[in-house]
Amino acid sequence: MASNDPVDGDDDRIRRILDRTRIIAVVGASPDAARPSHRVMAFLQSRGYRTIPVNPLAAGALILGERCVAQLEDIDVPVDLVDVFRVPSAVPGIVDSAIRIGAKAVWMQLGIRHDAAAAQAAAAGLEVVMDRCPAIDMPRLGIPGPGR
16 A cells, blocks of 8 residues: 655656646746756656646746746646756645645655645645655656656
8 A cells, every 4th residue: 555655755656647747837947947947847748748847937938848927826737747947845835826826736856845835735635745756756757647
């Protein structure tokens, strides 16, 4: 039986989330190619995911060919997964927005964990992953992505 702990490393749950995902909102996306959010966004695109950058400081700019929006609510297509590259204190507001837009999952990147926000997301029916990186988990689990 799979655990419901969002940081337990349950490979089946991670595989299920990534297999059903097509559109990923990258919160904290950076136009700077040296930033982890930029590199992970590029990796996700290379695997066939559509990524939508979310960053109020870069709103309107193109990041890796996608128009950046200021907030999740500005996205005009259904989002499967919200990938979070922000400090833990920002996570509750991001989770609130993810719930409002009907996202199916919230993924907090390496070093990011917020148990109360995770519980709120899970109670709203969202899958939650904390302190992990899809650019690490996908190769490790042999997940090709939707475009492969």
